[in-house]
Amino acid sequence: MKIEQPYLTLVATNKCNYRCFYCSPDGHGGMGEGFGVKNDEPELEDLVLKSRLAESMGTKKIRVTGGEPTLIPWLPELLQELGKGSSELSVATNGFLQKRDFGRAKVRISLDTIIPEDYRSTCGAGDLARVLESVFELRDMGVLDRIACVVTNRNYPNVSGYLRWAIDNDLSVKFFDLYATVLTKDQWVSEYADIGSFDSLLQLIGGVPRQIGYTKSFGIPAKHYDLPNGTYVRVKDSMEGTRYGSICGGCDSYPCQEGLYTVAYADKKLLPCRQGPQYEAGSVEDFVNNLGFLQKVFQRSYFSRAFWRDK
Ligand code: SF4
Numbered sequence: 070m071k072i073e074q075p076y077l078t079l080v081a082t083n084k085c086n087y088r089c090f091y092c093s094p095d096g097h098g099g100m101g102e103g104f105g106v107k108n109d110e111p112e113l114e115d116l117v118l119k120s121r122l123a124e125s126m127g128t129k130k131i132r133v134t135g136g137e138p139t140l141i142p143w144l145p146e147l148l149q150e151l152g153k154g155s156s157e158l159s160v161a162t163n164g165f166l167q168k169r170d171f172g173r174a175k176v177r178i179s180l181d182t183i184i185p186e187d188y189r190s191t192c193g194a195g196d197l198a199r200v201l202e203s204v205f206e207l208r209d210m211g212v213l214d215r216i217a218c219v220v221t222n223r224n225y226p227n228v229s230g231y232l233r234w235a236i237d238n239d240l241s242v243k244f245f246d247l248y249a250t251v252l253t254k255d256q257w258v259s260e261y262a263d264i265g266s267f268d269s270l271l272q273l274i275g276g277v278p279r280q281i282g283y284t285k286s287f288g289i290p291a292k293h294y295d296l297p298n299g300t301y302v303r304v305k306d307s308m309e310g311t312r313y314g315s316i317c318g319g320c321d322s323y324p325c326q327e328g329l330y331t332v333a334y335a336d337k338k339l340l341p342c343r344q345g346p347q348y349e350a351g352s353v354e355d356f357v358n359n360l361g362f363l364q365k366v367f368q369r370s371y372f373s374r375a376f377w378r379d380k
Pocket of ligand 1: 342
């Protein structure tokens with residue numbers, strides 16, 4: 070199988086207005102995908118320059134994330150500039166600030182529960198009604214790509230109701246299981262829910278899926294389903310394994326659960342994963358050299374279930 074270039078994740082800021090228990094268990098929160106890198110003073114020109122360079126090196130997808138990217142006042146300008154490039158664009162948000170100006174980017178909204186009394190205990194902040202307004206408005210504008218749900222022991226009992234609600238409201242969904250990034254091992258064990266039974270759940274709720282397949286990408290393979298009513302569902306289950314590369318041999322976190330899943334740019338560094346090494350990328354020369362190196366690492370990466378074998 071021909072392996073594509075890894076996509077570029079721009080960690081536009083580590084600041085976040087939410088305190089989700091799996092991202093900010095200490096309540097201080099706001100690291101997100103730039104885990105381990107402080108990034109609270111991003112520069113628009115720098116993000117645009119690095120995105121252009123990545124595109125010139127073959128990157129075809131750019132994802133803007135955080136922290137919470139809608140906290141950046143100049144996010145619309147950033148997206149307008151990125152939109153002049155050739156890449157597929159997306160933005161990940163919690164939807165609370167109800168922004169509408171995403172240019173040509175598609176929006177992914179995190180939504181772990183639709184039960185009002187569970188929402189704040191999961192997110193540590195926010196307002197479910199406001200977020201649902203964002204979901205429906207962006208859906209109606211044709212801007213919403215999908216909602217994303219991290220499945221844990223807390224929301225697992227209600228996941229079939231959630232899925233039925235998403236299908237009824239014509240919302241595509243991505244389900245993830247819980248990753249052991251910032252949680253201690255004990256916290257992770259007590260919060261983890263196995264989503265391996267989702268095949269049968271989808272058949273029960275959505276009827277027989279038209280198509281089941283694995284998306285071609287890095288990290289944990291995502292199984293995708295087209296349900297007969299047109300709803301698109303992805304299930305990213307770390308039990309399936311993940312991808313590691315030449316840089317993993319010397320990594321203290323090997324075998325990590327998430328593996329090499331994207332190249333992230335945060336605070337002028339390139340991060341091939343959440344807990345591994347970081348590469349200088351402030352200057353054009355460092356960015357080009359280190360992105361080139363990481364693209365090769367990803368393309369030569371190998372699939373393994375090492376994390377689960379060690380459990
Ligand atoms: S944290 Fe990164 S470098 Fe370390 S094992 Fe995982 S993918 Fe490899």
